[in-house]
Amino acid sequence: MWNRADFNLQLRILFVIFVGSQKEMSSTKQEDNNRKLLEELNRTRQLMMKNTGASGRQLALESNISRCDPRTVQLVNNLDSQTPITFIPTNSQHNNTILPVFPRFPPTTS
Numbered sequence: 001m002w003n004r005a006d007f008n009l010q011l012r013i014l015f016v017i018f019v020g021s022q023k024e025m026s027s028t029k030q031e032d033n034n035r036k037l038l039e040e041l042n043r044t045r046q047l048m049m050k051n052t053g054a055s056g057r058q059l060a061l062e063s064n065i066s067r068c069d070p071r072t073v074q075l076v077n078n079l080d081s082q083t084p085i086t087f088i089p090t091n092s093q094h095n096n097t098i099l100p101v102f103p104r105f106p107p108t109t110s
Contacts, residue, residue, distance in 0.1 A: 049103070 079085075086101040 088099050090099055
């Protein structure tokens with residue numbers, strides 16, 4: 001499973017490779033290399049989001065599933081498959097049957 005430290009380490013390594021190789025390439029090769037690096041970073045980010053989002057959703061659903069009606073659970077399952085935002089089913093007194101939970105990343109310090 002990926003964690004934020006692994007992602008930051010990989011990002012730093014790719015940046016060092018990019019900066020080091022930037023000096024010795026022509027502009028077209030440099031553009032191709034930039035594109036490849038960005039694609040790799042995007043794939044890594046998507047894998048991280050998929051892995052961390054799935055584990056968090058399972059925990060939230062298991063803890064709250066017994067308190068909610070089946071329609072709410074079905075709605076949460078459909079929303080989870082369509083968006084990166086996590087939805088948690090709740091049994092609220094204020095008619096909030098699902099709550100959106102947006103991912104929070106701490107600011108990186110240089």
